[in-house]
Amino acid sequence: MPSTPAAGAATDPEAAPAANLEPRDQQEVRYTTCYMCACRCGIRVTLENGKVRFIQGNPDHPVNRGVLCAKGNAGIMKQYSRAKLRAPLRRKPGTERGAGEFEEISWEEALSELTERLRAIRGSDPRKLAYFTGRDQMQALTGLWASQFGTINWAAHGGFCSVNMATAGLYTLGHAFWEFGDPDWERTRYFMLWGTAEDHASNPFKRGIEEIKRRGARFVAVNPVRTGYQAVADEWLPIRPGTDGALAMALIHCLLRDGQFDWSFLVRYTNAPYLVVQTPGEAGDGLLLRDEQGRPQVYDLDREAIVDGTQVEIAPALFGSYTAADGRPVKTALTLAAERFLDEAYSPERAATICGIPAATIERIAAELAHVAFNETIEIECEWVDWAGRKHDRFIGRPISMHAMRGVAAHSNGFQAARAIHLLQMLLGAVDCPGAHRAKAPYPRQIPPPLRPARETAPNTPLSATPLGFPTGPEDLVIDGDGQPLRIDKAFSWQAPLSTHGKMHTVITNAVEGDPYPLDTLILFMANMAWNSTMNTDSVLEMLRAKDEQGEYKLPYLVVVDAFHSESVHYADLVLPDTTYLERHDCISLLDRPISEPDGPADAIRQPLLEPDGDVRPWQEVMIELAVRLGLPEFVNADGSAKYRDYQDFIVHYEKAPGIGFLAGWRGRDGTQPLRGEPNPEQWQRYIENGAFFKHELPLSQQFYKFANKDYLEWSHAVGFNPSAEPIVMALYSEPLQRFRLAAQGLSDGPQPPDETDRERIRTYCDPLPFFYTPLEEARTDTDAYTFHAITQRPMTHYHAWDSQNAWLRQILAQNYLYMNRSRGEALGFADGDWVWVESHAGKVRAELRLMEGTQPDTVWTWNGMGKMSGAWGLEPAAAEAQRGFLLNHVIDDRLPRRDGEKPLSNSDPITGQAAWYDVRVRVRKASADEAGSTAPNWPALKPPPGIDNGPLAVLRYATHQAVGLSRSVRDVLTRGRWAP
Amino acid sequence: MHAPLSVILFTVLSGAGFGFVALFVLADLFAIGGPVERGELLVAALLGLLIITAGLLLSTGHLTKPRDGWRALARVRSSWLSREAVCAGLFFPVAALYLLPYLMGGVEHTAWTAFWALLTALLAVATVVTTGMIYGCVRAVHDWQQSLTPVNFVLIGLGSGAVLLTVVRAGAGADPAPIAALGATLLAVAAASKAAWFSWRHRPAGSTPATATGLTQGVVRLHDSGHSGPTFLDHELQSDQIAKRHPAVAYYRWLVVGAGLALPALLLAAVAAGAGTLWAVLALALVGGGAVLERWLFFAEARHTIRLYY
Amino acid sequence: MKLGLVIDLDTCVGCHACAVACKQWNSSGISGPLTDYHPYGDQPGGVWLNRVRHYEEGVYPNSKTVNLPLSCMHCEQPPCVDVCPTGASYKRESDGVVLVDGERCIGCNYCAWACPYGTRELDTASGTMKKCTLCIDRIYDTRLPEAERTPACVLSCPTRARHFGDLDDPDSTVAELVRERRGYPLLPELGCVPVNRYLPLRPSAASRPSLEHEPGRDELSPAQRSSGPATGQEGAAAERGGAPARSPHRQQPAQPPSQWPNRRIYR
Numbered sequence A: 001m002p003s004t005p006a007a008g009a010a011t012d013p014e015a016a017p018a019a020n021l022e023p024r025d026q027q028e029v030r031y032t033t034c035y036m037c038a039c040r041c042g043i044r045v046t047l048e049n050g051k052v053r054f055i056q057g058n059p060d061h062p063v064n065r066g067v068l069c070a071k072g073n074a075g076i077m078k079q080y081s082r083a084k085l086r087a088p089l090r091r092k093p094g095t096e097r098g099a100g101e102f103e104e105i106s107w108e109e110a111l112s113e114l115t116e117r118l119r120a121i122r123g124s125d126p127r128k129l130a131y132f133t134g135r136d137q138m139q140a141l142t143g144l145w146a147s148q149f150g151t152i153n154w155a156a157h158g159g160f161c162s163v164n165m166a167t168a169g170l171y172t173l174g175h176a177f178w179e180f181g182d183p184d185w186e187r188t189r190y191f192m193l194w195g196t197a198e199d200h201a202s203n204p205f206k207r208g209i210e211e212i213k214r215r216g217a218r219f220v221a222v223n224p225v226r227t228g229y230q231a232v233a234d235e236w237l238p239i240r241p242g243t244d245g246a247l248a249m250a251l252i253h254c255l256l257r258d259g260q261f262d263w264s265f266l267v268r269y270t271n272a273p274y275l276v277v278q279t280p281g282e283a284g285d286g287l288l289l290r291d292e293q294g295r296p297q298v299y300d301l302d303r304e305a306i307v308d309g310t311q312v313e314i315a316p317a318l319f320g321s322y323t324a325a326d327g328r329p330v331k332t333a334l335t336l337a338a339e340r341f342l343d344e345a346y347s348p349e350r351a352a353t354i355c356g357i358p359a360a361t362i363e364r365i366a367a368e369l370a371h372v373a374f375n376e377t378i379e380i381e382c383e384w385v386d387w388a389g390r391k392h393d394r395f396i397g398r399p400i401s402m403h404a405m406r407g408v409a410a411h412s413n414g415f416q417a418a419r420a421i422h423l424l425q426m427l428l429g430a431v432d433c434p435g436a437h438r439a440k441a442p443y444p445r446q447i448p449p450p451l452r453p454a455r456e457t458a459p460n461t462p463l464s465a466t467p468l469g470f471p472t473g474p475e476d477l478v479i480d481g482d483g484q485p486l487r488i489d490k491a492f493s494w495q496a497p498l499s500t501h502g503k504m505h506t507v508i509t510n511a512v513e514g515d516p517y518p519l520d521t522l523i524l525f526m527a528n529m530a531w532n533s534t535m536n537t538d539s540v541l542e543m544l545r546a547k548d549e550q551g552e553y554k555l556p557y558l559v560v561v562d563a564f565h566s567e568s569v570h571y572a573d574l575v576l577p578d579t580t581y582l583e584r585h586d587c588i589s590l591l592d593r594p595i596s597e598p599d600g601p602a603d604a605i606r607q608p609l610l611e612p613d614g615d616v617r618p619w620q621e622v623m624i625e626l627a628v629r630l631g632l633p634e635f636v637n638a639d640g641s642a643k644y645r646d647y648q649d650f651i652v653h654y655e656k657a658p659g660i661g662f663l664a665g666w667r668g669r670d671g672t673q674p675l676r677g678e679p680n681p682e683q684w685q686r687y688i689e690n691g692a693f694f695k696h697e698l699p700l701s702q703q704f705y706k707f708a709n710k711d712y713l714e715w716s717h718a719v720g721f722n723p724s725a726e727p728i729v730m731a732l733y734s735e736p737l738q739r740f741r742l743a744a745q746g747l748s749d750g751p752q753p754p755d756e757t758d759r760e761r762i763r764t765y766c767d768p769l770p771f772f773y774t775p776l777e778e779a780r781t782d783t784d785a786y787t788f789h790a791i792t793q794r795p796m797t798h799y800h801a802w803d804s805q806n807a808w809l810r811q812i813l814a815q816n817y818l819y820m821n822r823s824r825g826e827a828l829g830f831a832d833g834d835w836v837w838v839e840s841h842a843g844k845v846r847a848e849l850r851l852m853e854g855t856q857p858d859t860v861w862t863w864n865g866m867g868k869m870s871g872a873w874g875l876e877p878a879a880a881e882a883q884r885g886f887l888l889n890h891v892i893d894d895r896l897p898r899r900d901g902e903k904p905l906s907n908s909d910p911i912t913g914q915a916a917w918y919d920v921r922v923r924v925r926k927a928s929a930d931e932a933g934s935t936a937p938n939w940p941a942l943k944p945p946p947g948i949d950n951g952p953l954a955v956l957r958y959a960t961h962q963a964v965g966l967s968r969s970v971r972d973v974l975t976r977g978r979w980a981p
Numbered sequence B: 001m002h003a004p005l006s007v008i009l010f011t012v013l014s015g016a017g018f019g020f021v022a023l024f025v026l027a028d029l030f031a032i033g034g035p036v037e038r039g040e041l042l043v044a045a046l047l048g049l050l051i052i053t054a055g056l057l058l059s060t061g062h063l064t065k066p067r068d069g070w071r072a073l074a075r076v077r078s079s080w081l082s083r084e085a086v087c088a089g090l091f092f093p094v095a096a097l098y099l100l101p102y103l104m105g106g107v108e109h110t111a112w113t114a115f116w117a118l119l120t121a122l123l124a125v126a127t128v129v130t131t132g133m134i135y136g137c138v139r140a141v142h143d144w145q146q147s148l149t150p151v152n153f154v155l156i157g158l159g160s161g162a163v164l165l166t167v168v169r170a171g172a173g174a175d176p177a178p179i180a181a182l183g184a185t186l187l188a189v190a191a192a193s194k195a196a197w198f199s200w201r202h203r204p205a206g207s208t209p210a211t212a213t214g215l216t217q218g219v220v221r222l223h224d225s226g227h228s229g230p231t232f233l234d235h236e237l238q239s240d241q242i243a244k245r246h247p248a249v250a251y252y253r254w255l256v257v258g259a260g261l262a263l264p265a266l267l268l269a270a271v272a273a274g275a276g277t278l279w280a281v282l283a284l285a286l287v288g289g290g291a292v293l294e295r296w297l298f299f300a301e302a303r304h305t306i307r308l309y310y
Numbered sequence C: 001m002k003l004g005l006v007i008d009l010d011t012c013v014g015c016h017a018c019a020v021a022c023k024q025w026n027s028s029g030i031s032g033p034l035t036d037y038h039p040y041g042d043q044p045g046g047v048w049l050n051r052v053r054h055y056e057e058g059v060y061p062n063s064k065t066v067n068l069p070l071s072c073m074h075c076e077q078p079p080c081v082d083v084c085p086t087g088a089s090y091k092r093e094s095d096g097v098v099l100v101d102g103e104r105c106i107g108c109n110y111c112a113w114a115c116p117y118g119t120r121e122l123d124t125a126s127g128t129m130k131k132c133t134l135c136i137d138r139i140y141d142t143r144l145p146e147a148e149r150t151p152a153c154v155l156s157c158p159t160r161a162r163h164f165g166d167l168d169d170p171d172s173t174v175a176e177l178v179r180e181r182r183g184y185p186l187l188p189e190l191g192c193v194p195v196n197r198y199l200p201l202r203p204s205a206a207s208r209p210s211l212e213h214e215p216g217r218d219e220l221s222p223a224q225r226s227s228g229p230a231t232g233q234e235g236a237a238a239e240r241g242g243a244p245a246r247s248p249h250r251q252q253p254a255q256p257p258s259q260w261p262n263r264r265i266y267r
Ligand SMILES: Nc1nc2c(c(=O)[nH]1)N[C@H]1C(S)=C(S)[C@@H](COP(=O)(O)OP(=O)(O)OC[C@H]3O[C@@H](n4cnc5c(=O)[nH]c(N)nc54)[C@H](O)[C@@H]3O)O[C@H]1N2
Pocket: A037, A038, A161, A162, A194, A195, A196, A197, A198, A199, A200, A202, A222, A223, A224, A225, A239, A240, A241, A242, A243, A244, A405, A406, A407, A408, A411, A791, A792, A793, A794, A795, A796, A797, A798, A799, A800, A861, A864, A918
């Protein structure tokens, strides 16, 4: 800690007045949770006469431990943004959607109009309501609401975000990258970061990177671009986009070839020794060999026989082919993996040609990984008990940590690439052990978590399960008897069997095309889907305006719930204005996206610190009110009256299962029970007293090997994280994928893909072992013509669409450029500042070019979400974001280039439905002189709705009080000497 | 750097005004080209003071609080700007004391009047020196950090003052030749000195992207300045961009040295050799234009170290 | 006392948190408000006391990206103070902090010209020069908890790349960092003698294994060499060096994995 000079304050005459510079008597300090982004740091807010004086990090908060990012520091300018919606808005009857003709209406009007509509939908076909939420982190509530309403058409942003990553993890490790785990910053010796610019754990990552660098651990960054985190990496591997799988599998190749893998880890904690049936062309091929009880089988080296693989006291063979009792040939899963990855196709030399990273480098990285894992092993002395009840006196750590995000996830081969990275972790024994990537509660969960997506809907009936879940085979798909998708987004269909977060990015297109069926109402909450979170933005805007022969909108009713004047708001029929994060009750729940740390679960609240300055309402309150109006069972008493006073009351009293509610802290009547216990009426108060968060620290003996740690498993069962205390066996080999594949091969009895396209895709991509394939869109693109990969990165100063309204942040970044490798650019005749067209097979956009060194030569990139529609977001129509900044989404198609005779296919990962934002290939050519200077496409400036001013503003001077200056005496002025010689 | 017209005109006018006054005082004291009559003196004094005052008033033009300009007197101990203000401030009462006997009718020089006369001349030159030093002491602008900077300010001030004085003397019926000769010499030296200044400007600057960042492992390039819109400093200090927008900037330098200084020197030499006063008037126009151009270049071409950060 | 900042370029990720924290604190600080011009217009601008620059060093693929936060260096020989004609700019004798007295400032901009680091910005609305105050209204505020008597930018920096303290005190963290990491000033040749120091990039991480000889093969630890059955407690011991004793591939390169020799490891 810095030595503070405060001691000098009293003695230093110059400093004496400093103590009185702040009107502390008019100030008040309160705690809440930041929501300038989804990292959800704890903040301490100093209020002064009802205005925000200062927002700082809460030093005690587990997420940020006192630090705050650029966005968090700019909260004031979000709170006082002039893009804030002021009142409910209705598109004026008789005006066109998108014309921006709105009228302010009362909440009563808005809610009765909406209730009527929703009641009708619910009474006929609840699926006609789709409710999709973007950057919110309160899916526990929205999901509950949707299932109570009875629609399966609910999803949150995961599908267009990083569901590849989440699903790969949950089907492989039982936890995942993204928000499901963290590198062990304190202990890791070697950190490999794949395709991550910011991630959700924004501040923890920055803190962590500093920590490992201070400790002298090695940090290797795999990324086509060197900015941000990659800037401080010890080694930068400028990979060609979409090829991480090839790199990971080449590393696996080296490790397997050299015998550098953690034999005991694989035997004990993974399904590597499980025997896999090898009967190509026959039912059951590729499934695990199981006994009558369904227990997987292994070959025991002691008994020299095939035995139940879940027992202790056996020595399972990791390699080998054997014959099952019924005569079927079997091989261990690891044998299959070795056969695959030792193939020339995964040699470093081959990978080098794919990834653009030299083979020698790949060999060296593999050797370094092995060296650190096996020669720099760390140990923590601590007694713990494994799942079989065996005591251990220490935790062994392989201090290799990996982390990956959208650089891997946002490609259509990202699921298998992420699986490959997880295999690499398993081979090194570096999963949830000291120094590795560690799961955060409620993870690890069973593989996959035992939740199946709801399929059946009926009028006026809640769903029997949640709309989202984790299929284990074709039987769990949400399809009809003909194999056609039942969900509007076609999630859990043959086109995306493991789309565990839904497929937001398809909803508008599907609804407008009536494929699989038209919608009545679409509610978008905290998602700007008319603009930056949609692909093919221009045609989406057209679709929102599209009408059928009767002159009715193809998407009849669009409700947008937002706090600001976004592009989507402009296309809404009904706009429900939300509060800001400083104005409402919120809860960051373990039932949702946890803010836990590897050493224990945590959750948090938001409390209103400021009065809203318009006729706005927290959406959560509105949801509860709608639920009551509609009579959704969980929200009303038998007599139809409201069960909960308001959202805060709901948070405290609602129980999902006995003793399990939205908040885990201070449960039980007397508040003494962490995680599980009766509702505690004082709970909310306890959170406030504790700085708005709750953290339960696990005993050290439960912090590692959680997948096989008896005490942890029993505890996690008891508090409801897992339905049993069974150990979690990691899936090197993924049997669910094989089940889909068998169906596609016609080798199973259950549902089968309805057509050749689906059949072919399932057969190819649902491979139970990772494999590398060229991203789908790229494979269908003429790469000689479209020579560049085009990707985006998160700017550290902006959150998606919503920070361009921020008067401070936009001073840092108001215009984005297209960045290109300098020598590549120069060779092509480009210079800094050129205006260029970026063209893909789907569209084109005009941008200003910048050359730089730190970009892989086949890649162009830009900051995500910068481009704006002129007139939106309270910005002057001439704002840089609208005139010179650009949105790459214009060139990203939501459909794959069509092949003859094929049905339209979403531009997504074929397994998880993850939007393939980063697959697009482009060509870049100079714009003509008269095109230079502005972006295209461009639209006429939006008309701001009532209450929003986007006219010129010359100066902004924010302060909570008149500054008290430090003045010098005349004497001092006259007598003080000069400093220079 | 930013080249505000007010600052350009201020330095040109006050330089010329002070130069004119200094030389005039000498002409008066030593009757160079003949004694100075009361009428001529009053006209000259009025002219000189007018030019100087106009210049000084312009100099407050770029202050945000011109009415607080007096505060600038406070830091003579360290600030050349303060020193300039003090010199200029002292100049007026001293000049008044010098002029007082004339206004009251007397024209005979005594030791007393000579003292005030010399002091007036001295303060005039000193003010121009301080103006030069305002810029000459800025370490952040390598181009300016030459001992020739204040020398140039003084030479150009005196030179242009001399041209004006030549015209005034001739107008008053005195012999313009000696002043013209002096002026020709001053301008010739100024031309040489400015030429030297221009070439010294190209001496390698010590500050580079490497010293600005401490990065020494390879070519260092600014990738992003971290702000999208312009800043105050962009406007104030980054305007070597201005010079870049004028492709003919290299010629302007020749123009300054040749047409702005050397040619008037020749013209004055001709006047000294007996050519008509009209040539002095032409010289005056040339030197005026030259000085403005010189000053514009002085600012517009100046490269501030912040370009390494912006 | 010589108060100043020490900034670690080896961990600065260029996130601008320090810049915005500075803006936020100082907006209502002793020189606030920090005016913003055309905040929602085409060319938004405003007064900032701290800005972050991004550089590239070297050439692809060996280029580095280096982020460089810049605020007033609180120079020991501050030209900005020397040139200020009004005495509005001054350096405090007690702690070396360079400040502007807004009452005295006439907005002549001379100090901004004189500062080689570009860290002074004129607020055209107030007509006064503004610069980093070293958060003088925090560091001496005894009503703040001890740990928070530090500049807003330091408090905020997510990578803890910013350190504040007394560089005169050889025992302070900052002095120690400068000593150990060879902290350096920017533009030393100009003789302003900045107090703020920058810590250079560290040489590549220490833990990079030396791989002159073939890795892991002839270098196995004793624990790794142990093989044979392991169970229960012993199993834990074996886990310590769980890498296989031999490379199957090396031993029988021609064999397919299905024939690789197995080790007896107990589940
Ligand atoms: N400041 C800020 N923070 C955010 C957000 C924000 O908008 N702003 N958004 C939040 C959200 S919703 C999300 S999903 C997360 C996303 O967090 P990140 O995953 O960190 O987000 P991206 O910027 O998409 O990062 C992708 C990175 O992968 C690189 N990349 C692209 N293609 C490839 C590839 O093929 N291989 C490899 N190895 N790298 C590649 C890009 O250069 C980029 O650095 O961030 C969250 N945090």
